[in-house]
Amino acid sequence: MMAVTETTNKSKKIHPHKFLLWISIGSICMMFAGLTSAYIVKRNQANWEEIPLSPIFLYSTIVILFSSLTMYLSYKAFKSREMQQYKRLITVTAALGVLFAVLQYLGFRAMANHGILLLGPGSNAAASFLVVIIGLHVVHVLGGVIALLVTFFRAFRTRVKSYSTLPIELVSTYWHFVDILWIYLYLFLYFTR
Amino acid sequence: MSNEIALGAGAGLTTELAHEHHEHHEHHQSFLTKYVFSTDHKMISKQFLITGIVWAFIGGLMSVLFRLQLGYPDAHFYWLQDVLGKFWVDDGRITPQAYYALVTIHGTVMIFFVLTAGLSGTFANFLIPLQIGARDMASPFMNMLSYWFFAAGGLVMLSSLFVQTGPFSGGWVAYAPLSAVRDASPGSKTGMDLWLIAMILFVVSSLMGGLNYVATVLNMRTKGMSMTRLPLSIWALFFTAVIGILSFPVLFSGFILLIFDRNFGTSFYLSDIYINGVGALPNEGGTAILYQHLFWFLGHPEVYIVLLPAMGMASEIMSVNSRKPIFGYMAMIGSLFAICILSFMVWAHHMFVSGMNPFVGSVFVLLTLLIAVPSSIKVFNWLTTLWRGNIRFTPGMLFTIGFVSLFISGGLTGIWVGNSAIDIHLHDTYFVIAHFHLVMGVASMFGMFAGIYHWFPKMYGRYMNNTLAYIHFWITLIGAYLIFWPMHYEGLAGMPRRYYDYSSWESFKQFAELNRFISTVVIITFATQILFIFNFFYSIFKGRVVKDKNPWGATTLEWTTPIRPGHGNWDGEIPEVHRWAYDYNKDGREFIPQTEPIGADETEHH
Ligand code: HEM
Numbered sequence: 001m002m003a004v005t006e007t008t009n010k011s012k013k014i015h016p017h018k019f020l021l022w023i024s025i026g027s028i029c030m031m032f033a034g035l036t037s038a039y040i041v042k043r044n045q046a047n048w049e050e051i052p053l054s055p056i057f058l059y060s061t062i063v064i065l066f067s068s069l070t071m072y073l074s075y076k077a078f079k080s081r082e083m084q085q086y087k088r089l090i091t092v093t094a095a096l097g098v099l100f101a102v103l104q105y106l107g108f109r110a111m112a113n114h115g116i117l118l119l120g121p122g123s124n125a126a127a128s129f130l131v132v133i134i135g136l137h138v139v140h141v142l143g144g145v146i147a148l149l150v151t152f153f154r155a156f157r158t159r160v161k162s163y164s165t166l167p168i169e170l171v172s173t174y175w176h177f178v179d180i181l182w183i184y185l186y187l188f189l190y191f192t193r
Numbered sequence: 194m195s196n197e198i199a200l201g202a203g204a205g206l207t208t209e210l211a212h213e214h215h216e217h218h219e220h221h222q223s224f225l226t227k228y229v230f231s232t233d234h235k236m237i238s239k240q241f242l243i244t245g246i247v248w249a250f251i252g253g254l255m256s257v258l259f260r261l262q263l264g265y266p267d268a269h270f271y272w273l274q275d276v277l278g279k280f281w282v283d284d285g286r287i288t289p290q291a292y293y294a295l296v297t298i299h300g301t302v303m304i305f306f307v308l309t310a311g312l313s314g315t316f317a318n319f320l321i322p323l324q325i326g327a328r329d330m331a332s333p334f335m336n337m338l339s340y341w342f343f344a345a346g347g348l349v350m351l352s353s354l355f356v357q358t359g360p361f362s363g364g365w366v367a368y369a370p371l372s373a374v375r376d377a378s379p380g381s382k383t384g385m386d387l388w389l390i391a392m393i394l395f396v397v398s399s400l401m402g403g404l405n406y407v408a409t410v411l412n413m414r415t416k417g418m419s420m421t422r423l424p425l426s427i428w429a430l431f432f433t434a435v436i437g438i439l440s441f442p443v444l445f446s447g448f449i450l451l452i453f454d455r456n457f458g459t460s461f462y463l464s465d466i467y468i469n470g471v472g473a474l475p476n477e478g479g480t481a482i483l484y485q486h487l488f489w490f491l492g493h494p495e496v497y498i499v500l501l502p503a504m505g506m507a508s509e510i511m512s513v514n515s516r517k518p519i520f521g522y523m524a525m526i527g528s529l530f531a532i533c534i535l536s537f538m539v540w541a542h543h544m545f546v547s548g549m550n551p552f553v554g555s556v557f558v559l560l561t562l563l564i565a566v567p568s569s570i571k572v573f574n575w576l577t578t579l580w581r582g583n584i585r586f587t588p589g590m591l592f593t594i595g596f597v598s599l600f601i602s603g604g605l606t607g608i609w610v611g612n613s614a615i616d617i618h619l620h621d622t623y624f625v626i627a628h629f630h631l632v633m634g635v636a637s638m639f640g641m642f643a644g645i646y647h648w649f650p651k652m653y654g655r656y657m658n659n660t661l662a663y664i665h666f667w668i669t670l671i672g673a674y675l676i677f678w679p680m681h682y683e684g685l686a687g688m689p690r691r692y693y694d695y696s697s698w699e700s701f702k703q704f705a706e707l708n709r710f711i712s713t714v715v716i717i718t719f720a721t722q723i724l725f726i727f728n729f730f731y732s733i734f735k736g737r738v739v740k741d742k743n744p745w746g747a748t749t750l751e752w753t754t755p756i757r758p759g760h761g762n763w764d765g766e767i768p769e770v771h772r773w774a775y776d777y778n779k780d781g782r783e784f785i786p787q788t789e790p791i792g793a794d795e796t797e798h799h
């Protein structure tokens with residue numbers, strides 16, 4: 001059984017859906033490239049405030065890194081058909097994704113509590129940019145959580161049994177991507193404060 | 194055994210289609226799945242086309258209305274008031290607010306809905322699977338979504354015409370602060386909200402479409418169809434999709450910042466603004482130029498998104514109807530590629546007068562003028578393809594030749610405005626209007642007409658009427674030149690664009706008669722487009738029936754399908770490809786289809 005699945009997925013052509021995913025990733029990259037270059041343009045102009053990032057964003061970085069690890073392990077578990085293990089790990093991954101989103105929110109709350117005006121009249125673009133960039137990234141992470149849940153339930157449908165690794169490969173690629181994207185954004189925001 | 198099931202369940206439609214396709218599919222479809230929520234790329238293509246035609250009609254009608262104002266600034270059209278209501282026409286005259294709204298929506302609709310969705314959407318959907326030998330797109334479902342997002346965006350834009358404060362009126366580029374401050378103008382209120390929603394839906398639609406086109410071209414070609422055997426139409430549509438995927442997300446980020454400025458009080462684009470009757474705004478530290486950068490980073494590539502499909506189809510149609518291989522196939526691909534790369538590096542030529550550093554400006558002048566090189570290569574190759582060809586002047590071919598003519602005329606003035614020193618004088622005048630309408634607007638429209646006339650037999654199994662087509666061609670070509678050529682002189686004299694009434698300026702009074710002349714030609718030319726629309730719909734039902742599978746004697750794969758192909762395109766196996774798409778007049782044969790194996794004593798092609 002295992003061998004059969006292996007050969008299907010190793011066929012010469014890359015599956016069109018994988019391809020679609022990779023191109024979408026390129027497109028998402030362009031969106032964030034647009035935002036971060038806007039950030040740089042803006043930063044070099046008058047009236048830019050130096051706003052320190054809340055340390056909570058460091059915790060969320062650790063969380064998302066860790067979730068990439070659990071994602072990888074759950075993918076391996078699926079491939080070796082340890083479905084219990086897979087089930088557990090993918091739940092953990094999704095939970096970590098939600099935790100990440102919560103931490104990002106707490107990060108903003110902490111900054112607001114320090115008297116930093118993020119949005120609204122009188123806010124500085126330096127702070128508003130954080131909301132837009134980090135907020136859009138969180139939306140992408142939450143999209144990943146939904147995709148995780150969908151694959152999760154698909155794998156345990158009783159009516160149709162599916163042994164294809166394709167869906168899980170797709171979500172895991174995406175998941176690692178939003179992780180890497182966050183690391184880029186974090187470093188970018190950290191060093192361009 | 195189980196791997197089949199596994200792939201089917203996991204991967205959805207594609208594999209299923211590939212495996213169990215058969216021609217009886219059609220009979221089990223309800224009206225809804227066949228005509229409305231269709232996943233057949235051919236039907237989606239027709240949906241894009243007809244929606245595009247509807248939008249072209251609306252956009253064209255808008256231009257007639259604002260040309261009425263420009264050509265007859267003193268006239269009163271009371272009957273128009275009865276038809277359109279007081280917001281648009283007051284005391285028999287187009288109101289200033291309506292005028293700006295008309296100009297804005299005309300631009301938005303024409304560039305995005307007609308020449309992007311209507312053009313790429315139609316022909317990428319129609320030609321890609323048929324010409325590369327695929328049963329459908331990589332993801333037919335996403336393809337369907339792409340159309341429905343476009344349709345939804347269109348409906349939202351349409352609804353903005355009916356709100357009390359009118360549609361957005363700050364120009365198709367939607368520069369801040371007019372777009373960012375609600376109190377800046379009546380159109381900046383609900384009209385702009387709707388404009389933004391419509392455009393975001395549109396961006397999503399383009400992205401979904403583009404992803405699909407790229408994945409399909411790279412992944413789903415039939416056996417033997419290497420990239421260098423692809424027809425140039427496919428190459429062009431492929432590059433168009435790549436440009437769209439890379440530039441629309443940047444526009445999207447620009448829109449997001451705009452939404453925050455509009456709704457959440459941020460200051461990305463706004464600073465030190467005082468509005469009469471409202472007072473000073475609290476915004477500080479923003480810069481409107483930032484929006485211009487983000488907009489034009491899409492905006493310039495967008496003009497190539499509009500143009501490349503027309504270029505690709507022109508190459509294809511020209512070769513078929515000259516009965517000659519396209520001249521310089523590889524050079525055509527190379528120049529498409531060069532245009533693709535360069536189009537991302539020239540956006541600031543729209544901002545020469547925004548106060549940019551002259552040194553930066555000169556870099557952009559250089560990069561901008563470089564585009565002339567690949568553009569000229571293409572023109573040269575088209576002309577050499579025509580040279581000593583055995584030309585058949587079908588309507589499609591005429592529009593193709595018209596396309597080349599317009600592209601040359603408009604491209605030459607690109608070299609003028611590409612020089613920042615000259616552009617400081619010409620920026621925001623009628624010269625720019627003339628430049629981009631000839632090179633992009635009308636030229637791409639001609640590409641679209643060419644495509645429609647040429648592939649109509651494949652789309653509907655009938656021909657369009659030739660006599661009507663010839664009338665349509667000649668009046669449209671002459672009309673386009675009569676409308677836009679004089680605008681160069683107006684622009685050189687400094688006549689600015691987007692003004693409501695020029696008759697109150699001493700220096701522009703001299704153009705009163707010219708403006709009237711232009712407006713009159715506009716009306717005639719628009720009426721001719723109605724002729725085309727009539728021809729199109731009439732021919733769908735009553736046109737001469739196609740009896741020959743390959744009516745133009747073309748080499749490409751779409752003409753090997755049945756005259757009215759079902760979902761899945763080929764009844765049996767997908768044919769294998771043995772040669773490139775341009776074996777015309779080779780070894781004494783008029784044309785050799787791509788499906789024919791290379792003969793033993795056949796000469797090598799270049
Ligand atoms: C030799 C090639 C070309 C050069 C050097 C060139 C240069 C320019 C420049 C410098 C402008 C800005 C003028 C101004 O606003 O003051 C401009 C405007 C424009 N060009 Fe071109 N162009 C070229 C070809 C094209 C092509 C092929 C297209 C479309 C397919 C195109 C579409 C446009 C449009 C739409 C605008 C006006 C946008 C607006 O302000 O509303 N151009 N061009």
Ligand SMILES: [Cu+2]
Pocket residue numbers: 492493496539540542543
């Ligand atoms: Cu440009």
